[in-house]
Amino acid sequence: AEEFDPAIHSHRRYNPLTGECVLVSDPRRMKHPWNGQVEPPQSVRLPEHDPNCYLCSGNQRASGEHNGEYEHTKVFPNDYASVLPPPHPLKRAAPPHPLLASEPVVGACDVLIFHPRHDLTLARLSWINIYKRRGRQESIKYVQIFENKGAMMGCSNPHPHGQIWALSHIPTIADTELASMTRYAVNPDVEPSEAPCGPFGRPCLLCEYIHFELRVSKDQGRVVARNEHFAALVPWWAVWPFELLVLPYHRHIPSLAHLTDDEKLSLANVLSQVTKRYDNLFSCSFAYSMGIHQRPLPPREEDIQNADDAENITHLHLHFFPPLLRNASVRKFLVGFELMGESQRDFTPELAAQRLRACSDVHYLDLLD
Amino acid sequence: AEEFDPAIHSHRRYNPLTGECVLVSDPRRMKHPWNGQVEPPQSVRLPEHDPNCYLCSGNQRASGEHNGEYEHTKVFPNDYASVLPPPHPLKRAAPPHPLLASEPVVGACDVLIFHPRHDLTLARLSWINIYKRRGRQESIKYVQIFENKGAMMGCSNPHPHGQIWALSHIPTIADTELASMTRYAVNPDVEPSEAPCGPFGRPCLLCEYIHFELRVSKDQGRVVARNEHFAALVPWWAVWPFELLVLPYHRHIPSLAHLTDDEKLSLANVLSQVTKRYDNLFSCSFAYSMGIHQRPLPPREEDIQNADDAENITHLHLHFFPPLLRNASVRKFLVGFELMGESQRDFTPELAAQRLRACSDVHYLDLLD
Ligand SMILES: O=P(O)(O)O[C@H]1O[C@H](CO)[C@@H](O)[C@H](O)[C@H]1O
Ligand SMILES: O=P(O)(O)O[C@H]1O[C@H](CO)[C@@H](O)[C@H](O)[C@H]1O
Numbered sequence: 001a002e003e004f005d006p007a008i009h010s011h012r013r014y015n016p017l018t019g020e021c022v023l024v025s026d027p028r029r030m031k032h033p034w035n036g037q038v039e040p041p042q043s044v045r046l047p048e049h050d051p052n053c054y055l056c057s058g059n060q061r062a063s064g065e066h067n068g069e070y071e072h073t074k075v076f077p078n079d080y081a082s083v084l085p086p087p088h089p090l091k092r093a094a095p096p097h098p099l100l101a102s103e104p105v106v107g108a109c110d111v112l113i114f115h116p117r118h119d120l121t122l123a124r125l126s127w128i129n130i131y132k133r134r135g136r137q138e139s140i141k142y143v144q145i146f147e148n149k150g151a152m153m154g155c156s157n158p159h160p161h162g163q164i165w166a167l168s169h170i171p172t173i174a175d176t177e178l179a180s181m182t183r184y185a186v187n188p189d190v191e192p193s194e195a196p197c198g199p200f201g202r203p204c205l206l207c208e209y210i211h212f213e214l215r216v217s218k219d220q221g222r223v224v225a226r227n228e229h230f231a232a233l234v235p236w237w238a239v240w241p242f243e244l245l246v247l248p249y250h251r252h253i254p255s256l257a258h259l260t261d262d263e264k265l266s267l268a269n270v271l272s273q274v275t276k277r278y279d280n281l282f283s284c285s286f287a288y289s290m291g292i293h294q295r296p297l298p299p300r301e302e303d304i305q306n307a308d309d310a311e312n313i314t315h316l317h318l319h320f321f322p323p324l325l326r327n328a329s330v331r332k333f334l335v336g337f338e339l340m341g342e343s344q345r346d347f348t349p350e351l352a353a354q355r356l357r358a359c360s361d362v363h364y365l366d367l368l369d
Numbered sequence: 370a371e372e373f374d375p376a377i378h379s380h381r382r383y384n385p386l387t388g389e390c391v392l393v394s395d396p397r398r399m400k401h402p403w404n405g406q407v408e409p410p411q412s413v414r415l416p417e418h419d420p421n422c423y424l425c426s427g428n429q430r431a432s433g434e435h436n437g438e439y440e441h442t443k444v445f446p447n448d449y450a451s452v453l454p455p456p457h458p459l460k461r462a463a464p465p466h467p468l469l470a471s472e473p474v475v476g477a478c479d480v481l482i483f484h485p486r487h488d489l490t491l492a493r494l495s496w497i498n499i500y501k502r503r504g505r506q507e508s509i510k511y512v513q514i515f516e517n518k519g520a521m522m523g524c525s526n527p528h529p530h531g532q533i534w535a536l537s538h539i540p541t542i543a544d545t546e547l548a549s550m551t552r553y554a555v556n557p558d559v560e561p562s563e564a565p566c567g568p569f570g571r572p573c574l575l576c577e578y579i580h581f582e583l584r585v586s587k588d589q590g591r592v593v594a595r596n597e598h599f600a601a602l603v604p605w606w607a608v609w610p611f612e613l614l615v616l617p618y619h620r621h622i623p624s625l626a627h628l629t630d631d632e633k634l635s636l637a638n639v640l641s642q643v644t645k646r647y648d649n650l651f652s653c654s655f656a657y658s659m660g661i662h663q664r665p666l667p668p669r670e671e672d673i674q675n676a677d678d679a680e681n682i683t684h685l686h687l688h689f690f691p692p693l694l695r696n697a698s699v700r701k702f703l704v705g706f707e708l709m710g711e712s713q714r715d716f717t718p719e720l721a722a723q724r725l726r727a728c729s730d731v732h733y734l735d736l737l738d
Binding site: 012014021028029054082093097099102104106146333335337 | 526586
């Protein structure tokens with residue numbers, strides 16, 4: 001009988017962070033003709049200043065507030081926040097029925113403008129300060145940093161910006177990942193390896209995974225970019241066509257607040273490599289949702305080096321979920337089967353990594369200049 | 370101190386089918402200006418026959434095959450199937466590392482064309498035959514029926530059609546729902562109610578839920594439409610702006626194969642009510658993904674009436690996940706926070722139900738004729 005070959009046979013892969021599976025389709029599916037929605041061109045070159053943009057320096061926001069003049073980055077509370085700080089009541093009446101359960105949520109939603117444009121990747125690292133500031137406020141249990149880039153990814157304003165939602169609970173997905181990492185850390189069946197150790201004197205789930213991909217796997221087929229401290233790869237369990245996972249590999253790092261100055265530069269460098277390759281893949285401004293998963297709250301100074309702090313079990317990582325599938329105008333829709341059954345991808349993660357590796361990390365527009 | 374009020378305070382609601390939460394935002398979020406992607410108009414009136422459509426009667430498909438002339442509905446295997454029938458090998462080599470787990474998948478993907486157009490809702494019930502046929506084939510463990518309607522919901526061809534994916538495994542979401550229903554059925558803490566009984570002589574999770582919404586809840590605030598056997602409501606835990614759950618309420622019904630002729634007519638009728646209200650909401654052809662969850666495989670004749678068959682624990686239900694949020698051209702994007710944290714909605718399910726109830730169930734185009 002024929003041997004099963006994941007490059008040519010449909011199969012599902014397990015995501016150890018979420019416990020969910022992704023169906024990897026028969027590769028012939030990619031030949032499917034597309035008569036569906038076509039995305040408009042994504043603008044790459046924006047004007048330096050747009051008088052109608054409510055995020056630009058010196059402009060008025062939709063709420064009526066003024067941005068003032070700013071020169072580097074700027075943080076302000078979202079005028080249309082999903083959640084607001086206390087005193088919103090955190091006590092509720094009994095649910096009308098046990099199947100209709102709910103809990104109040106308080107918190108804060110901030111917007112971080114990355115500016116000036118050419119300093120994009122370093123500017124992003126202002127995340128670290130907001131993570132620390134919001135994470136130390138009353139009632140906050142998790143700080144979720146994310147960025148929606150591109151109109152097809154629901155971004156409501158093309159001015160480069162990210163968001164920070166601080167919440168009085170740990171959201172479902174982060175919570176599931178934390179539970180998986182904790183279960184892994186105490187699982188007696190896990191065999192010891194050469195990977196760097198986290199709390200409990202053992203490699204964490206992600207230290208172990210990236211160690212395998214970089215140093216043990218024979219083909220390194222999923223790695224796209226790396227530098228001294230960080231790697232970017234299409235994970236084994238990738239759902240989005242060109243999904244990437246970005247994480248430090250040389251030591252266990254629970255959060256942004258644990259990074260040394262050298263590591264911060266490495267992170268900015270790997271993000272710059274990733275976003276350039278993305279733009280180069282289809283010669284367009286590549287849309288994505290990016291999110292950071294890390295220690296729910298920033299450590300106190302004395303916890304940073306504490307190898308036995310169970311909260312340090314999580315390993316800092318960034319997810320990039322980009323929708324484009326075939327070219328600059330045909331995206332993947334995660335609908336129908338994906339919403340009712342399970343995630344499904346049309347070609348293998350290894351093929352995606354191969355294509356991203358083949359891209360230059362010099363931006364195609366810089367080559368034209 | 371102020372009382373918590375879910376109509377005006379941000380909170381999260383628990384989905385007992387999936388175990389996930391949805392964050393219901395502060396209602397002021399809906400005032401957010403939208404400078405993001407605008408959807409093109411959705412075509413409602415299609416030509417009766419399009420010579421370039423690969424699903425129309427008498428035409429050639431992209432694969433080169435001919436559809437032949439058909440008069441009512443038509444089923445054929447998807448030319449670009451995600452999974453294919455055996456003999457694709459189901460045995461695999463050991464995984465390269467325990468964190469890189471996978472399993473082979475076989476099965477079949479069918480397309481069901483609903484035709485003629487005006488008979489749409491009854492034509493859909495050909496689902497029942499495919500469910501029975503595919504569900505009895507070798508290696509099949511689950512039959513997932515779904516429909517993607519509208520270009521913004523990733524539909525690759527506007528000719529009205531649905532899909533049926535039969536698989537050698539139970540997909541993640543259906544499996545999670547089944548586990549929740551089974552846990553509920555054997556949970557000794559659940560108090561008995563007047564709801565109809567399923568296996569084990571007790572109401573199932575969904576019989577209990579719909580019983581509460583229709584007969585116990587004081588306001589019936591989430592119910593949108595109902596007839597003799599079926600109800601359509603915005604569930605307590607709805608994620609998509611105008612999400613609906615459609616299910617039978619008068620008795621426990623595990624699958625499409627359990628429906629009597631009267632119940633089939635009721636199902637067609639409620640689907641017609643739902644889709645007309647949807648189109649009327651924003652006077653457009655309303656996009657959605659629809660999916661059916663039910664008993665994984667069709668029962669044998671002798672199992673249909675077997676109240677003690679544990680496989681009959683599941684209760685037939687249809688999910689409608691429609692993306693439009695504000696009007697015919699501004700949709701909800703479940704991105705960023707939703708992909709990294711948890712689902713989030715911008716206004717309450719009760720408000721959505723109120724708006725859908727206010728819509729006529731006579732199609733707006735029929736009023737124009
Ligand atoms: O099969 P279709 O309509 O070509 O494709 C659509 O539905 C599929 C199943 O839900 C998805 O995987 C595709 O991304 C979507 O575009
Ligand atoms: O906050 P924005 O950019 O206006 O809105 C975008 O991101 C939010 C958070 O991921 C989503 O809830 C919105 O659906 C999306 O359009």
